[in-house]
Amino acid sequence: MDAVSTVAAGGTVMDPQVISRLLARIAYDQPLALLTPRERDVLAMMAEGRSNAAIAQRLHFSEGAVSKHTSSIFAKLGLGPSDDDNRRVLAVLAYLDGTRSA
Template sequence: MRIVIAEDAVLLRAGLVRLLTEAGHEVVADVDTAEGLLKAVEQHEPDFALVDVRLPPTFTDEGIRAAVLVRSQHPRIAVLVLSQYVEERYAAELIASRRDGLGYLLKDRVADVDQFLESVGTVGAGGTVLDPEVVSQLLVRSRHRQDLELLSPREHEVLGLMAQGLSNASIAANLFLTESSVEKHIRSVFTKLGLAHEDGGNRRVRAVLRYLGYPDPGPGHPSSAHPSHQEFRP
């Protein structure tokens, strides 16, 4: 296959070029930016693009957005994305575009050369390869979103205000309800989300984590008691 590589880490990029070349592929371009990737695709019309999720200048989502653009503008080009960590939002966005000729792997998988080359071949042939960790976390998120669908509109409102850190009294004032009504809605939320009474105060934090789309750390987990991204008032 004729391959374009977009990876900003010089040593990894050089290693990928050598690995793919020795496997019989032709690396027609190796670049370190999303802009370089798009130009290389237009110039060389490759069969396959190997893309890092995070590329300069901001190292946030340039790579994945370029990959989505390549897939939309050049449907015949297979795309395999590499990521240091599981980026659930980016993975979901990429998968939503199309699943044929698509791969999403953690960079650690490159160390298993045979498996990595097999993944390249599968994606290049129009198949789909998703890292087990990506699948696991997307399934967790999907299951949590399904749980939220069980909530009534009012329960969604209450949980949304809980996510903002409001106390029961403040939620009651915002929704023009009595505090006892708010407590009733919260108990219903806990029940529908399967949060057992034995979890104690952690149930409130775990419910909010579900609402925000984060994996549930489970009862008694330190992050349940002390979430770093959100302040919760009693």
């Protein structure tokens, strides 16, 4: 009845399961959506060509923290260790691709 009243008043009602599926799909389609705001900051600075030391200085935390954020970024973007690929470059390419399509 609440849903009918809401719609009759000009509002909208969405099933929570539909919302959950849409959010899951967005996260799957856009891996950058999985990153925390701080991880996005780190990745943006990586895209600027900054070293871990420079990122740490600019964001006011340790190089170890930058390294942890970087590892988390790689994991969330599905960039496992590889002898053939540079994960930092691949992460930056994903970032640039995501910012173009956003």
